[in-house]
Amino acid sequence: MTKQATRYIFEKIKDALLHSGYEVVLSAKMVVAKGEYVRFREAKGYIAPDELRIYINKNIGINDRVITLVHELLHELYPSWRELRVENQSKQIFKHLTVSQLGFLQFFVMTKSEIDAALKRHQAHSPLC
Numbered sequence: 001m002t003k004q005a006t007r008y009i010f011e012k013i014k015d016a017l018l019h020s021g022y023e024v025v026l027s028a029k030m031v032v033a034k035g036e037y038v039r040f041r042e043a044k045g046y047i048a049p050d051e052l053r054i055y056i057n058k059n060i061g062i063n064d065r066v067i068t069l070v071h072e073l074l075h076e077l078y079p080s081w082r083e084l085r086v087e088n089q090s091k092q093i094f095k096h097l098t099v100s101q102l103g104f105l106q107f108f109v110m111t112k113s114e115i116d117a118a119l120k121r122h123q124a125h126s127p128l129c
């Protein structure tokens, strides 16, 4: 995947996150999905279009959550893509993210306490504060 293609898809992902009405929900619990129970201990994430929610397993690392978020949004943006393609593309996109693109996506998948801790760390290391 070229840099240009990554940037194009990132813009679509960003637009979907900001304007599609989807809410990202960090969860460690089970949810009811189409009449079946999905166990998050086994799943990294799940998109529920009827609820306009993307569930992300908060027990996995932050970067894994970012890849999962990209993965679930690709399902929404490219419904014709098969699982394997979504899987590969989400990893490719993650690999090519700039620092600020990564920061933007991380914000959606971090808990409040993780964000607070990251901000405190930043403060502690910043000579200006």
Ligand SMILES: [Zn+2]
Pocket (backbone or CB within 6 Å): 071, 075, 083, 086
């Ligand atoms: Zn998938």
